[in-house]
Amino acid sequence: MRKLTKRQREVLDFIVEYVEQRGYAPSVREIADKFKMKGPRGAFDHLSSLEKKGYICRQSGKARSIEVIGQPIRETVSVPLVGRVAAGQPLLAVENIEGTVPLPRSLVRGENSFLLRIQGDSMIESHIQDGDYVLVRPQAVVENGEIAVVVIGDEATVKRLYQQGDLIELRPANPNMKPMRFKMNQADIRVVGKVTAVFRLLDRDSLVLS
Incomplete structure (x- = not known):
């Protein structure tokens, strides 16, 4: 997998922690709010980068569809x-x-x-x-x-x-x-x-x- 920037790593870590705690992925708005982005566009850009680099996958048109690839998620x-x-x-x-x-x-x-x-x-x-x-x-x-x-x-x-x-x-x-x-x-x-x-x-x- 290609190397992540510091912010991309932070976003990925947030997604993993969120899924482990709640059992489902964060929304784009929640990601934007977490990192104090001005709007959802910044979150979309980071998610696109994570997807292109092979760290996540998403289903088009489906909310909370982020899936983390190659990183174990707790089963509880x-x-x-x-x-x-x-x-x-x-x-x-x-x-x-x-x-x-x-x-x-x-x-x-x-x-x-x-x-x-x-x-x-x-x-x-x-x-x-x-x-x-x-x-x-x-x-x-x-x-x-x-x-x-x-x-x-x-x-x-x-x-x-x-x-x-x-x-x-x-x-x-x-x-x-x-x-x-x-x-x-x-x-x-x-x-x-x-x-x-x-x-x-x-x-x-x-x-x-x-």
Whole structure:
């Protein structure tokens, strides 16, 4: 491979670190902002140089399509563990995060995915138990019947969500509990994400936070 300039090496190192931490590539705008470039043109020029020199490849017309060539990327990605989800705060606000947990990159598909600790047994028939951790992909809309993280007031709950018009039903997976029903215009309620995986620790001390 051809030799890189100092700035090209810095851009490449930033891309590698970004991918290792998040599981996906930075955008052109994020690269430009990181290096205080006046606009995306400078980032495009550096990416073109890295591509011509054989350090990266890109897919035309696809966002975040940068792939690093010939340099190993860690097979894990650090995912924030959210201790609580509060109304009126950004989902990943620093005060909500208890630490980060390394997970296999293949499991973490969505941007800004996070882990949430389950409290209670309302979803036991969906194999989600008290003390489990669910991996959540942030999104404001889920399909009927999918398991969602929903904030009601200042409390977060995990339930199967069903919506018909302006009526929302949050259905537990426990025969001893009743569904929760709301009208969208009468409740302080918001969907914050879809549950994509469940983790259960046989030894709670085995959870490694960083």
